[in-house]
Amino acid sequence: MRVVIVGASGNSGTALLRRLRSEPDLDLTGVCRRLPAPAGPYADVTWHSIDIGADDATDRLTEVFTGAGAVVHLAWQIQPSHDQRRLYRTNVLGSRAVFRAAVRAGVPALAHASSVGVYAPGPKRAFVRETWLRTGVPESSYSRHKALVERMLDEVESDHPTMRVVRLRPGLIxxxxxxxxxxxxxxxxxxxxxxxxxxxxxxxxxxxxxxxxAVHADDVADAYLRVLRADVRGAFNLAAGPxxxxxxxxxxxxxxxxxxxxxxxxxxxxxxxxxxxxxxxxxxxxxxxxxxLMSCDRAAGDLGWRxxxxxxxxxxxxxxxxxxxxxxxxxxxxxxxxxxxxxxxxxxxxxxxxxxxx
Structure with missing residues (x-):
């Protein structure tokens, strides 16, 4: 199976490449704006340099996604915090381009890197499940963007029920x-x-x-592999104790x-x-x-993730x-x-x- 990882050179992407390169039946394709040196976890990967916020991103991504068995969308921009227009361009418009390209290419599975930041304010002495309100924390642009992108993903999921859509919501990685x-x-x-x-x-x-x-990046990568291997849909919280x-x-x-x-x-x-x-x-x-705080019971039960x-x-x-x-x-x-x-x-x-x- 060919797996395309968008944002494959970042924190989670690097860990995911380390994890997936040992899977002999997976053919890995990486997408990022600036290509890494082909060494270490970045070796033996087919690379494409694409700015997902650019006007032609949907067309270029569609070409890369065609024939893929799954797309993992990890790309997200946190800085520069003083340039909100740039962050919106990459995070919201770029995610829209990824989702549209996945639909056009007929990709059967789409895994999206969401976050605890998608959730509305909640308890600090109890644990919420994946059904907790997803309106974000309004004062945080990161949180607002996460919530907005998940709403776009809701539409994809509703309009294309044959596509298997999964979203992982980790804590700090x-x-x-x-x-x-x-x-x-x-x-x-x-x-x-x-x-x-x-x-x-x-x-x-x-x-x-x-x-x-918080959770270690290697454990997040293991969760993505389990998502690729299992016939699961929906959202999964990811965090380690304490x-x-x-x-x-x-x-x-x-x-x-x-x-x-x-x-x-x-x-x-x-x-x-x-x-x-x-x-x-x-x-x-x-x-x-x-x-x-998030409950990770679903990840443990449906993915066997710990x-x-x-x-x-x-x-x-x-x-x-x-x-x-x-x-x-x-x-x-x-x-x-x-x-x-x-x-x-x-x-x-x-x-x-x-x-x-x-």
């Missing part, structure tokens, strides 16, 4: 090789990343809403939990973002405080990767010190949250 990328996208060039080599976070902010779920909060993170990284009001967290993010000191706007803090790496270990790997500026040959995971979000980029006038880091 961590792996060591994403260290440089995640630091660029969420922390910026002023983060003293080298201090993380000691495995310590001196102060951990404590707030009742700061309880989040839930990450100030007490658990503090114990794991020798930090002191410090109670911080939500308004202070949001205000600090908004001010430093406006001053171009870091790339995360207020919406990301609001999403962290309001996104619900994470091999717990959330603390996944976070430990990520922080080690940030400290070591770990990356990969895929352009989104680049270790290049001159990219936006790195100190070298700052010296070249590339301020956090501006410029295209992909």
């Amino acid at each position: 961590f792996q060591r090789d994403a260290g440089a990328e995640i630091a660029r996208y969420f922390a910026g060039p002023l983060l003293p990343a080298s201090l993380l080599r000691f495995g310590r976070i001196p102060v951990v902010p404590r707030h009742p809403g700061l309880r989040m779920q 839930v990450l909060d100030a007490d658990i993170v503090g114990r794991a990284f020798h930090g002191v939990p410090l109670r911080v009001p939500g308004l202070l967290l949001e205000g600090a993010a908004a001010l430093t973002w406006q001053l171009r000191l870091q790339p995360v706007d207020r919406g990301w803090v609001r999403l962290a405080l309001k996104a619900p 994470p091999a790496t717990d959330a603390v270990s996944a976070l430990r790997q990520l922080l080690a990767g940030i400290a070591d500026t770990a990356g990969a040959a895929g352009p989104p995971l680049t270790e290049d010190p001159g990219r936006p979000g790195r100190f070298g980029g700052l010296l070249r006038g590339r301020l956090p949250g501006t410029g295209n880091p992909y």
Whole structure:
């Protein structure tokens, strides 16, 4: 079976290529804007350079998708946060192009990378199932875009019932090789990343809403493989235990939990973002405080999926990767010190949250 992976050079895409390349009956095709070097997980893959937000994307993607047994749509742009038009172009219009091309090409199976961000605000001491309201957290453009794209996917599913449509909704996705990328996208060039080599976070902010779920990228990749192999449809939540909060993170990284009001967290993010000191706007803090915790019972029951790496270990790997500026040959995971979000980029006038880091 030929599997086309859109966004195959990013965090989840790199992990998925690592997982699928050991499957002898799968022929892999990768789609991304900038092609990776054909080494490591990117070897033995047929590559196509396509900007999914471009006007001709639907036609070009249709050609690539024709004859494929499945399409996995992973492409998503998080930065530059100060250019919402660019993010909408890639995330919403680009996803529409992917969906239209899959329909035109008659692809029998479409798997889409959704997120916990699609859900409306929910509980932090209970777990929601896949039926929870999907209106997102309005203050977060990331969340709004996830909700909008899923509504488009609802129409595809309704209008084309013979197509098997699956959406995976993971929590935060961590792996060591994403260290440089995640630091660029969420922390910026002023983060003293080298201090993380000691495995310590001196102060951990404590707030009742700061309880989040994470999952290792390899476990997400395993879920995609199970989706490709099983005759399943619909949505699946993906997360590993334990839930990450100030007490658990503090114990794991020798930090002191410090109670911080939500308004202070949001205000600090908004001010430093406006001053171009870091790339995360207020919406990301609001999403962290309001996104619900997810039940993964359906993934366990229908896919037989269980994470091999717990959330603390996944976070430990990520922080080690940030400290070591770990990356990969895929352009989104680049270790290049001159990219936006790195100190070298700052010296070249590339301020956090501006410029295209992909």
